[in-house]
Amino acid sequence: MTSPTSGPLGTGGADAAKALAAAKASEAKSKSLGDKDTFMKLLVAQLKYQDPTKPADSTAFLAQTAQFTQVEKLEDMINMLQSQRMIGASSLVGKTVTYMDETGAQQTGVITAAKLNGDSEPTLKVGNTDVQLSKVVEITTATNA
Incomplete structure (x- = not known):
């Protein structure tokens, strides 16, 4: 059996392409470097529209999960840096x-x-x-x- 479309997310048809396009548009609107909400939307769209006969590679899924954790930690570090900057400036x-x-x-x-x-x-x-x-x-x- 052949699928209507194929790509990096497996096969999923026009709905997958629309969901991916919407998630990417949302990502483009975001000013934040590591917008975790957009990342999660992309990951959910990937899982939702993957071909059940060709599931996502577990190694790739693990790598994406690690990237998500990395983005969260970087956001925490940025927040801490901003707090330190403000404390330093307010002490002046x-x-x-x-x-x-x-x-x-x-x-x-x-x-x-x-x-x-x-x-x-x-x-x-x-x-x-x-x-x-x-x-x-x-x-x-x-x-x-």
Whole structure:
């Protein structure tokens, strides 16, 4: 017996292709590097539409499961790194900094707030100016004399 279509997911016809296309479209919309929901959708679609007479290779399935675990662990590490960045930036609040502005001139001020925007580096609020942490050239503790 021949199947209507074949491909990396075995044989499964137009429904499998539609499910795979929908999952890939969802993946393209995702901004996250390792979107585990999309990975799971692809894995479920693969299992759902595989040809029962040609089941998925157990080695390949194990490799995909390992990749999923790896993606989860990487997401955990990213979250931990972001937390550490925020803790480090928030510890600077109240300190006096010297930073380079857009024109290349050095400016000095006291940090009043710190924020972290997504995966980017921390931004410090100095007066009415947002300063990226990488632009800071000196940090000093204000002395009360």
